[in-house]
Amino acid sequence: MVERVVVVGADAAGMSAAHQALRVARAHGRVLEVVVVERYTHTSYSACGIPYWMAGDVDSADRLVARTADQHRALGVDLRLLTSAVALELDARTVTVQGPGGGTEQLGFDQLVLATGARPRTPAWALAGDGGWVPGVRAVKTLDDGAAWVAAVTGRSAPGGRRPERAVVVGGGYIGIETAEAFVRRGLETTLVTRREVMSTLDPDMGARVRQGMTAGGVRVVCSEEVDGLDLRRDGTVAAVRSAGDAFPADVVALGLGVEPATGLAAGAGLPLGAFGGLLPDDRQRVADGVWAAGDCCESVERLQGLRVYVPLGTHANKQGRVAGENLAGGEARFGGVLGTAVTQFVAGGVHLEVGRTGPTTEQATAGGGEVVALVTESTTASGYMPQAAPIAVKVLARPDGRLVGVQIVGGPGSAKRIDTAAAAMWFHAGVADLAGMDLSYAPPFSPVWDPVQIACRRLADRLADRPG
Amino acid sequence: MVERVVVVGADAAGMSAAHQALRVARAHGRVLEVVVVERYTHTSYSACGIPYWMAGDVDSADRLVARTADQHRALGVDLRLLTSAVALELDARTVTVQGPGGGTEQLGFDQLVLATGARPRTPAWALAGDGGWVPGVRAVKTLDDGAAWVAAVTGRSAPGGRRPERAVVVGGGYIGIETAEAFVRRGLETTLVTRREVMSTLDPDMGARVRQGMTAGGVRVVCSEEVDGLDLRRDGTVAAVRSAGDAFPADVVALGLGVEPATGLAAGAGLPLGAFGGLLPDDRQRVADGVWAAGDCCESVERLQGLRVYVPLGTHANKQGRVAGENLAGGEARFGGVLGTAVTQFVAGGVHLEVGRTGPTTEQATAGGGEVVALVTESTTASGYMPQAAPIAVKVLARPDGRLVGVQIVGGPGSAKRIDTAAAAMWFHAGVADLAGMDLSYAPPFSPVWDPVQIACRRLADRLADRPG
Numbered sequence: 001m002v003e004r005v006v007v008v009g010a011d012a013a014g015m016s017a018a019h020q021a022l023r024v025a026r027a028h029g030r031v032l033e034v035v036v037v038e039r040y041t042h043t044s045y046s047a048c049g050i051p052y053w054m055a056g057d058v059d060s061a062d063r064l065v066a067r068t069a070d071q072h073r074a075l076g077v078d079l080r081l082l083t084s085a086v087a088l089e090l091d092a093r094t095v096t097v098q099g100p101g102g103g104t105e106q107l108g109f110d111q112l113v114l115a116t117g118a119r120p121r122t123p124a125w126a127l128a129g130d131g132g133w134v135p136g137v138r139a140v141k142t143l144d145d146g147a148a149w150v151a152a153v154t155g156r157s158a159p160g161g162r163r164p165e166r167a168v169v170v171g172g173g174y175i176g177i178e179t180a181e182a183f184v185r186r187g188l189e190t191t192l193v194t195r196r197e198v199m200s201t202l203d204p205d206m207g208a209r210v211r212q213g214m215t216a217g218g219v220r221v222v223c224s225e226e227v228d229g230l231d232l233r234r235d236g237t238v239a240a241v242r243s244a245g246d247a248f249p250a251d252v253v254a255l256g257l258g259v260e261p262a263t264g265l266a267a268g269a270g271l272p273l274g275a276f277g278g279l280l281p282d283d284r285q286r287v288a289d290g291v292w293a294a295g296d297c298c299e300s301v302e303r304l305q306g307l308r309v310y311v312p313l314g315t316h317a318n319k320q321g322r323v324a325g326e327n328l329a330g331g332e333a334r335f336g337g338v339l340g341t342a343v344t345q346f347v348a349g350g351v352h353l354e355v356g357r358t359g360p361t362t363e364q365a366t367a368g369g370g371e372v373v374a375l376v377t378e379s380t381t382a383s384g385y386m387p388q389a390a391p392i393a394v395k396v397l398a399r400p401d402g403r404l405v406g407v408q409i410v411g412g413p414g415s416a417k418r419i420d421t422a423a424a425a426m427w428f429h430a431g432v433a434d435l436a437g438m439d440l441s442y443a444p445p446f447s448p449v450w451d452p453v454q455i456a457c458r459r460l461a462d463r464l465a466d467r468p469g
Numbered sequence: 470m471v472e473r474v475v476v477v478g479a480d481a482a483g484m485s486a487a488h489q490a491l492r493v494a495r496a497h498g499r500v501l502e503v504v505v506v507e508r509y510t511h512t513s514y515s516a517c518g519i520p521y522w523m524a525g526d527v528d529s530a531d532r533l534v535a536r537t538a539d540q541h542r543a544l545g546v547d548l549r550l551l552t553s554a555v556a557l558e559l560d561a562r563t564v565t566v567q568g569p570g571g572g573t574e575q576l577g578f579d580q581l582v583l584a585t586g587a588r589p590r591t592p593a594w595a596l597a598g599d600g601g602w603v604p605g606v607r608a609v610k611t612l613d614d615g616a617a618w619v620a621a622v623t624g625r626s627a628p629g630g631r632r633p634e635r636a637v638v639v640g641g642g643y644i645g646i647e648t649a650e651a652f653v654r655r656g657l658e659t660t661l662v663t664r665r666e667v668m669s670t671l672d673p674d675m676g677a678r679v680r681q682g683m684t685a686g687g688v689r690v691v692c693s694e695e696v697d698g699l700d701l702r703r704d705g706t707v708a709a710v711r712s713a714g715d716a717f718p719a720d721v722v723a724l725g726l727g728v729e730p731a732t733g734l735a736a737g738a739g740l741p742l743g744a745f746g747g748l749l750p751d752d753r754q755r756v757a758d759g760v761w762a763a764g765d766c767c768e769s770v771e772r773l774q775g776l777r778v779y780v781p782l783g784t785h786a787n788k789q790g791r792v793a794g795e796n797l798a799g800g801e802a803r804f805g806g807v808l809g810t811a812v813t814q815f816v817a818g819g820v821h822l823e824v825g826r827t828g829p830t831t832e833q834a835t836a837g838g839g840e841v842v843a844l845v846t847e848s849t850t851a852s853g854y855m856p857q858a859a860p861i862a863v864k865v866l867a868r869p870d871g872r873l874v875g876v877q878i879v880g881g882p883g884s885a886k887r888i889d890t891a892a893a894a895m896w897f898h899a900g901v902a903d904l905a906g907m908d909l910s911y912a913p914p915f916s917p918v919w920d921p922v923q924i925a926c927r928r929l930a931d932r933l934a935d936r937p938g
Binding site for chain 2: 012023027046048049052057058063064066174178303313314315316318319335336337338339340341342343344345347356358383385386387414416417418419420421422423424425427428430434435437438439440441442443444445446447449450451462465466
């Protein structure tokens with residue numbers, strides 16, 4: 001009998017699982033039936049690309065779709081769009097799905113993959129009486145969001161084609177920064193309001209560098225303000241964003257408040273959830289007998305300390321999906337954990353600022369009582385005498401014994417991707433002296449003779465050895 | 470009594486040793502007298518920057534000097550310029566030096582650092598009867614070479630200020646490519662002649678990609694030709710470069726044939742040399758009792774297989790110098806070996822091509838009989854839908870058990886520095902599956918969701934597991 005695999009969710013995690021399962025089964029001479037149900041109409045799309053679609057770098061939603069439904073089907077996946085999984089019975093091995101016509105069906109499964117993703121955190125003030133968005137307010141998460149934003153910033157969705165003039169971004173994380181960039185590039189007067197410093201995934205001193213860059217690029221950045229409501233116009237559209245003490249006039253308001261795991265289906269079936277509300281797979285991505293989970297609906301394990309964390313990124317979704325697919329098909333794969341590596345940029349208003357980070361912040365790394373020593377090094381992205389040399393600041397965090405805890409980078413063109421060097425070293429539990437000694441590349445257009453990441457590690461190693469630099 | 474350290478050579482290795490020795494001694498409460506003798510007038514200069522000085526990116530030799538003589542002296546180094554070390558007596562613990570006035574002096578030492586560097590490989594045909602360069606012909610190594618080249622390409626050194634029209638570069642390595650770039654950017658009709666494929670530090674298929682890029686950028690690239698002589702004009706200046714079957718007209722000829730260790734002083738003192746003619750320090754950079762060596766005069770140990778190699782690069786010179794300085798001052802440091810990580814670029818004639826490489830080539834890795842499996846992946850430097858996405862080809866070499874042997878990258882802007890990710894992983898003896906699983910950064914302007922280096926490793930891991938991609 002052919003074994004049936006049901007995958008819930010057709011984005012990165014789900015489709016990676018589906019294809020890897022088929023691939024591994026084929027290699028083992030096994031036949032799997034793989035059914036994927038997807039609530040929306042699109043598959044495998046790049047949510048991260050939406051700000052660039054808004055900015056005009058990308059000309060249509062189609063370009064953000066890595067693989068279309070037809071391409072998935074051609075590879076052997078039974079893909080059912082506009083189909084929601086509404087109930088899960090683990091004992092009966094069935095998932096109840098509701099198709100586009102509204103009728104429900106019970107799908108039996110031998111193995112199940114939960115790849116239900118995440119939903120944007122949405123404060124009550126952003127929603128109208130009917131449960132939909134207040135007109136002019138929206139998250140930046142789905143392709144529908146993207147389409148609405150493109151229509152808004154180009155004036156296509158406003159009466160008379162009037163383009164909005166003032167934008168407020170609520171939230172200072174990746175999506176907040178990238179959306180602010182898009183608004184500035186579209187010529188909007190842009191304010192970003194955030195509860196703490198910009199980029200709370202950086203230490204505050206490094207976040208301040210990002211804020212300064214964004215300010216120089218034309219964004220009004222307001223920190224330490226909690227948005228608690230909106231002022232509306234008579235027609236119900238947004239007029240301003242309100243915090244305790246201020247009001248920020250806005251024709252449009254983008255929400256970049258992060259996401260939370262979409263785990264209703266799993267919770268309804270009694271699967272345990274963690275402190276962040278996510279599923280808790282083991283390193284084979286297994287959550288129960290014959291049940292696997294991957295992507296933004298899962299918490300992950302932080303590689304160096306083994307703590308549970310919630311890092312909803314496409315990189316992990318793809319890898320976890322592959323691991324789940326491999327294992328359910330009889331292979332043996334393990335997810336190696338997350339460091340929290342991420343990059344972003346703000347390129348607008350004559351500013352080109354790149355950000356990279358990996359590992360916990362100082363606050364996170366000391367929360368459990370551990371000690372952290374840290375140092376910021378200022379250097380250049382290329383040899384100082386080259387015209388392309390731009391400033392780069394590298395902050396290195398280490399334990400007193402020299403073990404690397406994290407690295408944070410803020411700088412000009414060519415800065416961000418250097419974080420991968422640190423991440424690769426940290427993957428193998430490197431110390432600052434290890435990184436300082438590594439054979440990294442050098443040529444004048446690319447780096448000083450010691451790469452900035454290496455300079456920072458060398459200086460911290462010297463300091464730990466009690467040697468003045 | 471104050472211990473005296475004599476350092477021979479005031480470039481990267483020698484000055485790193487001198488300063489680290491002072492720093493470590495100070496931390497230990499010891500006092501050292503550090504004397505550095507240098508044959509020429511300049512210290513700590515960037516030879517790698519000379520092609521960019523030639524191209525016009527850098528406006529003077531001063532900019533290529535990382536630290537001036539005065540700066541070194543202010544840090545406590547007794548620096549003696551225009552002073553050659555002409556003899557070394559290990560038993561007597563003396564080095565005989567000849568100063569600017571021509572007189573000699575015997576300097577006693579307690580510890581000695583040999584940092585005598587390398588000299589450009591110079592075929593007999595490049596030299597005139599008086600032992601100097603044939604006019605129009607020159608290497609690209611010293612600041613004097615740089616000054617001569619800048620004068621030549623700007624026409625300042627020719628009668629009537631006539632600028633040369635046709636340039637030939639002999640040699641297809643880093644200096645050859647970068648010098649060809651400088652000539653094209655200066656408007657010269659440029660031919661590059663090389664014995665093998667361009668970039669013999671890459672596998673030939675990857676070297677061919679570099680050649681194609683250079684050709685598209687306006688360089689006539691002639692491979693598999695050995696230059697064996699020159700045609701001269703009546704005034705003795707170069708008219709053409711000759712190989713067995715061809716002649717390549719040239720007003721100027723740049724030599725990029727690599728360098729060889731300058732070890733006359735050490736050999737005269739009976740210190741052993743290796744197969745490449747270099748000194749053979751241990752991993753503390755010690756070559757004899759109280760005698761240390763660092764930089765281009767040394768062979769190095771390849772980290773993964775432990776073979777002796779000769780990789781004369783500033784990155785290693787700096788690190789080895791530091792290690793020597795640390796150890797001679799009573800510290801304890803070890804040089805971790807080399808992988809052979811290097812980057813370069815060819816940016817001219819509308820082409821922007823970047824190259825990165827680490828580890829042995831297939832030819833080198835199989836020379837001892839070992840087996841290598843390899844795979845080339847073509848991807849993009851950013852998400853495919855982004856305007857900045859450029860092609861990138863990544864070749865991964867591994868042993869049949871998956872251990873990484875080397876990585877080679879040829880691609881557009883943003884390609885080269887990705888080699889550091891591979892180098893960092895290889896530093897810790899990673900396998901292709903390790904690298905495929907690592908937490909590397911992603912955002913649309915910087916990378917596809919799987920970094921190209923990671924895609925290549927993942928595919929090779931799949932192939933080794935006998936799974937179609």
